[in-house]
Amino acid sequence: MSAAISVVVMPGPEAPLQVRSTPLPEVEPGGVLLRTLGSEVCGTDVHLWHGQLSGVPYPITPGHVSVGQVAALGPGEAPRDVDGMPVRLGQVVTFLDVYGTCGRCWYCTVAHASTRCPQRQVYGVTMCADDGLFGGWGEYIYLAPGVHIVPLPEELDWRAFLAGGCGMPTALHAVTLGEIGFGDTVVVQGAGPVGLCAAVLAQLRGAGRVIVIGGPQVRLAAARRFGADTVIDIGESTAEERIERVRALTGGRGADVTIEATGVPGAVPEGMRLTRDAGRYIVVGQYTDAGDTSLNPHLDLNRKHLCVRGCWGSDAGHVWRSVRVMARYAGLFPWTELISREYSLDQAQSALEAVARQEVVKALIVPGRSPDEKPSRRRVPWNRLSGGQFRSTYAR
Numbered sequence: 001m002s003a004a005i006s007v008v009v010m011p012g013p014e015a016p017l018q019v020r021s022t023p024l025p026e027v028e029p030g031g032v033l034l035r036t037l038g039s040e041v042c043g044t045d046v047h048l049w050h051g052q053l054s055g056v057p058y059p060i061t062p063g064h065v066s067v068g069q070v071a072a073l074g075p076g077e078a079p080r081d082v083d084g085m086p087v088r089l090g091q092v093v094t095f096l097d098v099y100g101t102c103g104r105c106w107y108c109t110v111a112h113a114s115t116r117c118p119q120r121q122v123y124g125v126t127m128c129a130d131d132g133l134f135g136g137w138g139e140y141i142y143l144a145p146g147v148h149i150v151p152l153p154e155e156l157d158w159r160a161f162l163a164g165g166c167g168m169p170t171a172l173h174a175v176t177l178g179e180i181g182f183g184d185t186v187v188v189q190g191a192g193p194v195g196l197c198a199a200v201l202a203q204l205r206g207a208g209r210v211i212v213i214g215g216p217q218v219r220l221a222a223a224r225r226f227g228a229d230t231v232i233d234i235g236e237s238t239a240e241e242r243i244e245r246v247r248a249l250t251g252g253r254g255a256d257v258t259i260e261a262t263g264v265p266g267a268v269p270e271g272m273r274l275t276r277d278a279g280r281y282i283v284v285g286q287y288t289d290a291g292d293t294s295l296n297p298h299l300d301l302n303r304k305h306l307c308v309r310g311c312w313g314s315d316a317g318h319v320w321r322s323v324r325v326m327a328r329y330a331g332l333f334p335w336t337e338l339i340s341r342e343y344s345l346d347q348a349q350s351a352l353e354a355v356a357r358q359e360v361v362k363a364l365i366v367p368g369r370s371p372d373e374k375p376s377r378r379r380v381p382w383n384r385l386s387g388g389q390f391r392s393t394y395a396r
Contacts, residue, residue, distance in 0.1 A: 007138030008348045008365070009129045012058040013051025017349045025132060027074040030145030032087055034068025037158050038342075039124075039136025040165035041363040043192060043263065044287065046356045048125065052288040057128040062348075063136025063365060064097040064124030065166040067158040071140065081149040082320050092158055094323070096148035096316045097123040097166070115313035137348055139367045148316040156327040160335040163362055164326055167193030169318035171261070172325070174284040174311045175201040178257040182206035185250050187274050188228075190261035190285055191219035193338070193362055196226060198259045198284075200333055203227050204325070207257075209249065213242055213274075214262070215358075218340070222361050226333060239270045246274050254279060261285040265293035272300040272308070279304075284311040338362045344369040 004021045011018060027033050045062045047053055070091045073079070078086040081093070101117040102108055108117050121127055123141075127134035133142040143149065152161055161168075171194050180186055186202040188195045191214030202210050211230045212223040220231045230249065232242055247254055254276035260267055263285045272295060275281045295301070301308065326335060340360035343351040344367070351363045 039063035061135025066136030171197035
């Protein structure tokens with residue numbers, strides 16, 4: 001293939017994004033070429049732009065969670081998806097952004113923690129744009145042999161899946177580690193995509209009360225629409241006031257499970273204090289090194305008999321389960337309402353800056369959009385049902 005296509009490139013930290021022209025690659029045996037339908041803009045992309053992740057081989061093409069339509073397959077036998085079925089031309093798929101885990105090291109084989117494999121690479125994060133189409137902010141994405149491919153069922157619109165984006169599998173990992181039980185009170189620190197998805201999943205696991213702490217108002221409004229029983233604006237409360245509010249709602253005890261999804265180091269000791277004695281605290285938001293914080297190990301950890309678990313990244317199982325959950329509950333949760341705006345490739349800088357300013361809940365890069373179009377704002381009608389649940393009224 002020799003046709004030239006457009007991709008967005010991040011040359012380096014704080015550098016303006018560029019749209020470059022590059023040739024389509026030849027597809028090797030076992031490889032897949034996707035025509036990009038859409039790719040999310042998430043907090044990780046903001047961290048990359050600010051140079052807050054180590055070992056990033058700039059220039060990169062951002063976009064680590066994407067959906068595409070299979071445009072070409074390499075010669076020979078077609079690769080198989082995670083369900084063991086051959087990948088087909090025209091099929092709409094997503095894929096695990098993590099690539100190259102060896103499957104042989106101690107972390108892969110003994111600990112079953114593939115996110116800690118030393119060979120781990122990530123599309124849109126640790127793969128250089130000079131080496132290929134390894135990010136979602138372009139007209140095409142190249143899936144190298146061995147990438148874990150997850151097909152989207154026909155009943156799940158690709159935009160609906162990207163409304164959750166990386167937030168859904170990340171939250172699914174965190175909520176699973178939290179072992180939420182029926183009737184539990186769950187506090188979610190952070191109202192970004194990870195926090196919102198965690199609030200939804202907590203409900204599906206039977207939580208009796210879900211409290212979301214965060215901001216700004218556009219995100220707190222989304223938390224309310226998606227079933228949070230209580231929202232607390234960090235801009236209108238102190239840490240002490242938030243702790244007292246949660247205790248007042250829980251008979252003085254605190255949350256059974258708290259999930260940190262803020263990325264702010266100071267949220268961690270506060271989250272420990274929001275959680276009841278012998279409760280569970282899951283830290284998922286500290287994906288990058290944002291600095292230090294302090295806590296009292298006796299009062300905040302030991303005497304509380306607190307279970308604290310770190311949660312970093314996700315694997316193919318989390319992505320597969322996210323697809324199934326979002327398809328199954330699309331009638332209860334109108335996922336696409338989380339999408340605030342869609343941007344063309346030429347508007348990628350504006351999208352990145354909007355996410356950095358927290359002006360949107362979820363922003364998508366959609367290469368098929370005309371660069372002359374204004375960023376679209378998607379609104380999906382919904383009707384609230386009893387018990388904090390929803391039923392979508394949009395047509396599939």
